[in-house]
Amino acid sequence: MTRTISQLFDLKGRTALITGGSRGLGLQMAHALGEAGARVLISSRKASDLEAATAELKAAGIDAQWIAADGQSEEECRRLAQEAMQRLGRIDILVNNAGAAWGAPAEDHPVEAWDKVMDLNVRSYFILSQEVARLSMIPNKRGAIINTASIAGLGGNPRGMKTIAYNTSKGAVINFTRALAAEWGDHGIRVNAICPGFFPSKMTQGTLKAMGEEKLAAHAPLGRLGDDEDLKGLTLLFASDAGKHITGQWMAVDGGVSIITGG
Template sequence: MTGLFDLTGKTAVVTGASSGLGADAALAYAQSGADVALLARRVDKLNQVKEEIEKTGRRAVALACDVTEEGSVKGAVEEVLKEFGHIDILLNNAGVAVRGGVDSMSEEDWDRSFNTNVKGIFFMSKYIVPQMKERGYGKIVNIASVNAVIADKNDMFIRHSYNASKSAVLGLTKGMACSYARYGITVNAVGPALFETEMTAGTLFKSEQFLQGYSAMNPAGRPGKKGELNGTVLYLSSDASSYVQGQFIVVDGGGAIV
């Protein structure tokens, strides 16, 4: 059974790989046998992740890439193909969570959410899917959010552009899944709830009151821990999920069922 999750000989591309869930997933890919291309805007942070991956004996490359800029994405994908020759796995992890409701946020903040969370997936897929189709194989995992399907009245969690953009990720996932299944490409989405990352450490995790309220409402009684998203990501990135298509798996301790 362990062979189902073996990624030996595979190349994975991870966006938003400089920290948090992206960095964790990149290391998990390497530990499962894959070579990894690390993409983000902060190359200094990427190089730290690259060093950790190389300690596993796998190859890694760190590339500056802004997923909101088509030229930047195109250039990064070309570099990955030059380095590794092929791309088997794409983890669209880059994302932003902008606070605010529609009655208070700026157009700029609204656009920033959609440009990163949705257009970023579009650009990455645009330049990676063609070679997956040509090779007849590919695994695309889009990181959405539990907030694609639930919302929160707590002022700290009002993020309307985040709700809307992550819901759009689910629609895009379904459309791509239906279109590309015939080419041996699976496309699925993952919906994490609250995890402590660089993005949340300085905001949500600084409020003891919020954490107590969150934990009281969540069936698991706590936020997600480092590494707890990796199993789901590896499953959808491996041949263990060869007949899983267009699905959305929520990793939230049961919060969405309350």
């Protein structure tokens, strides 16, 4: 029997692991999944941030837990997946959202900073996806992986922005999403990517200050930056059965910036 739209978007009985979930975009995505009925487990490096975010989620009526882990460490990524399995029983939805940025001219960009960005923005996504798939999604023949990319991964930057490592890493995330979706479709695992534009956050503070928040907002066809609701709809689509025939795709959530820049 064909399900109703509310049934297709319903996540009751599902579990979700969200990295970088203690603030910003990750916390917004955790709210989206939890509000749709999923049990959520958020992770980041700092226990204090996670405690505050979990309290916020619980205050909203969401079944939420947390585990502190450093995404730059392979050992920590695998421990996170294993402990999440112990807590949740299975992992139906994985949101790879932890990330780092570094601003420097390409000719002066420190190699160690390049490695830090690549390790967290790309390598950790692969390791955690691999571990979660092995432990839960492949045995259960189902799963949804959502990777946070960026419109910065679609091309270059406006003049004045120098984030070569970040742009490169987010371009890699987009093709990682495509390649993984093609390979893991046989296991019933869907893999998609969200490409946010400019959202006020700790990571974008430097860019917003350098470029000017009003100027960046004016550059978008919709005339504003992203807010605390703008990722919720797409996150839920990619995570739920409403998107069960969507895999290997990316979508920009940027107020139309990428259609102007040609991304």
